[in-house]
Amino acid sequence: VCLDPCSSYTVLNEKWRSTKxxxxxxxxCDSNLNGWYRFTGDGGVQMPENCVPKHSCGTDAPLWLSGSHPLVTDGIVTRTACGHWDTNxxxxxxxxxxKACPEGFFVYKFTGTTHCSLVYCAAPSIVASSCSNTCAGNEECMQVDGEWGCHCKATLTNHSDLGYLxxxxxxxxxxxxxxxxxxxxxxxxxxxxxxxxxxxSCTGMRxxxxxxxxSLTSLLSEGHCGxxxxxxxxxxxxxxxxxxxxxxTPEKPMYIRFHCTYPLEIQVNLLSSLHPAARHLSVLIGGSGTYQVKMALFQSPSxxxxxxxxxxxxxxxDHLYMELNAEGIDSRMFTLVMKNFYATPSWNTIDPIKYYIVQNSCLNNQDPTSTIELIDGSNKVRVSFLLSKFLKQYDEVYLHSEVHLCDTANKSCKSLCSGNRNRRDATSYSRVLTIGPV
Structure with a gap:
C-alpha cells in the first residue's frame, strides 16, 4: 500500500536544527535518516533555500535546499540538498x-548523509520559545499543548458578511x-x-x-481545479x-467568485543591449497579470x-540560431506565431533600415540558407539564418522579433507563410522583442 507522505511521516522537532x-x-549527524520527514517546533518548519553558514544547525556542514519549494499542484518534486563546507x-x-501538503506544510524524503557531521537544517529559525515577532496583527503568541505558536486573538468580533474576508x-x-x-x-x-x-480536490493551504x-491556486488552464x-x-x-x-452545520455553502482577465493584443518594446544573450521578458497585462517570453541567440543548431x-x-x-519560447503558456489555448524577424543598425525597432529574415511569417526568399521551425506542443519557434551582407555594411546589428500569441479556439494558428497578407485576422497577443548588438 502506497501511503500519502502528507499523512505518513516522522517529525523532526529538535531546536538545534535551526539556522540560528x-x-x-x-x-x-543525520546519517541514520531514511524516509519521509516533517519539520515542526521551535527549530523551524521547512528547509532554508539559501546557503547556510558553516557550523550552524548543530553541525559542521549544514544542509540547505538548492531550489524553491513546490506548490501543492506540483506533487512530489526532486531537489538537491547542499552541504556548506570550506568555501563551497x-x-x-x-x-x-x-512535497507541499494541502494543510500548509512540507514533507521531505531524506536519506542518510554520507559523511558526518552533516545535518538537514530547518528555517525560519526560532531558537527562543517566543513567537511574538512573527505573528500577524490579528494573532497573538500563545503556548498551546506545550508549543509556542501564533493563534487568533480571542477578542476578534464575529462576522457574517463575506465582505469582511x-x-x-x-x-x-x-x-x-x-x-x-x-x-x-x-x-x-x-x-x-x-x-x-x-x-x-483543490483545497486551501497555509x-x-x-x-x-x-491560499488557493489554479493554473491558467481550462478545467484545472474547475x-x-x-x-x-x-x-x-x-x-x-x-x-x-x-x-x-446544515447551512448552505457560501461562494467567493473570482476571475483574471488578460488582453490578447499588446505591443511592447525591449530596448537593451545583449547581456546575457538569453533574456526573460515580463510584460504587465492589463494591470492584472503577466506572460513570460524568452528570446535567446545560440551558437549552434543544437x-x-x-x-x-x-x-x-x-x-x-557565421550562421546564427535564434529561439523564442512562450514560457508557461498553455499550448492547448495559445500558439506562438512569428510575424516578423528583422535586423537593424540601431536598437530602434522602427529604424527605416531593415533587413528581414522573416516577413509576414514568410522566410526571405533571397536567403536560401534560412529556416524556421515550430516545436510542436512547446510554444517554441526557432530560426537559423545568415547576416552576411548586413554585417559587411554596419558595425553593429540589432535583431528584433515581432510575435503574437494566437488563440487556438478561434482558428488554425500554425505559423504558415501568409504571403503579402498581414496575419491580423487571427486573434493574437502581439509584442516586439529586441536583442543586440551583434
Missing amino acids: YKVTSETH CCHFSNTVEV QPELSCGSQQMKVSLEKCKLETMGFSFSTIHLRNS DPLNRSVI TTVLRNSTHVTFKNRIHLSKSG YTIPFEGSEIALSPE
Whole structure:
C-alpha cells in the first residue's frame, strides 16, 4: 500500500536544527535518516533555500535546499540538498524529494548523509520559545499543548458578511491565486480544511511565506481545479470560485467568485543591449497579470549554448540560431506565431533600415540558407539564418522579433507563410522583442 507522505511521516522537532543554532561542542549527524520527514517546533518548519553558514544547525556542514519549494499542484518534486563546507556552499550534496501538503506544510524524503557531521537544517529559525515577532496583527503568541505558536486573538468580533474576508487576488503568468486571512475565516466559523475551489480536490493551504494566510491556486488552464474560460476578440478570462462551508452545520455553502482577465493584443518594446544573450521578458497585462517570453541567440543548431556578453563578435559567414519560447503558456489555448524577424543598425525597432529574415511569417526568399521551425506542443519557434551582407555594411546589428500569441479556439494558428497578407485576422497577443548588438 502506497501511503500519502502528507499523512505518513516522522517529525523532526529538535531546536538545534535551526539556522540560528551554532555549534558549541557536540555536533549532530543525520546519517541514520531514511524516509519521509516533517519539520515542526521551535527549530523551524521547512528547509532554508539559501546557503547556510558553516557550523550552524548543530553541525559542521549544514544542509540547505538548492531550489524553491513546490506548490501543492506540483506533487512530489526532486531537489538537491547542499552541504556548506570550506568555501563551497555545495561541497556535499544529497538528492531529496519534497512535497507541499494541502494543510500548509512540507514533507521531505531524506536519506542518510554520507559523511558526518552533516545535518538537514530547518528555517525560519526560532531558537527562543517566543513567537511574538512573527505573528500577524490579528494573532497573538500563545503556548498551546506545550508549543509556542501564533493563534487568533480571542477578542476578534464575529462576522457574517463575506465582505469582511477581504480576499486578495493575484493574477500571474501561470496561475491565479486568492489569499484569505486565517483568523478572519475562523471568526466566521470556517475551517480552512473544508475550503476548496470548484473542484473539491483543490483545497486551501497555509502560505509557506505567511502562515497567517490561506491560499488557493489554479493554473491558467481550462478545467484545472474547475476553472472555466471565456473568450472574445480582445480578451481571455479565467474564472473560478471558492466554496466555504461550516463544519457540522446544515447551512448552505457560501461562494467567493473570482476571475483574471488578460488582453490578447499588446505591443511592447525591449530596448537593451545583449547581456546575457538569453533574456526573460515580463510584460504587465492589463494591470492584472503577466506572460513570460524568452528570446535567446545560440551558437549552434543544437540550441544548447547561448551567446553571452554585452556584445557578440561575428564574421559575415557565421550562421546564427535564434529561439523564442512562450514560457508557461498553455499550448492547448495559445500558439506562438512569428510575424516578423528583422535586423537593424540601431536598437530602434522602427529604424527605416531593415533587413528581414522573416516577413509576414514568410522566410526571405533571397536567403536560401534560412529556416524556421515550430516545436510542436512547446510554444517554441526557432530560426537559423545568415547576416552576411548586413554585417559587411554596419558595425553593429540589432535583431528584433515581432510575435503574437494566437488563440487556438478561434482558428488554425500554425505559423504558415501568409504571403503579402498581414496575419491580423487571427486573434493574437502581439509584442516586439529586441536583442543586440551583434
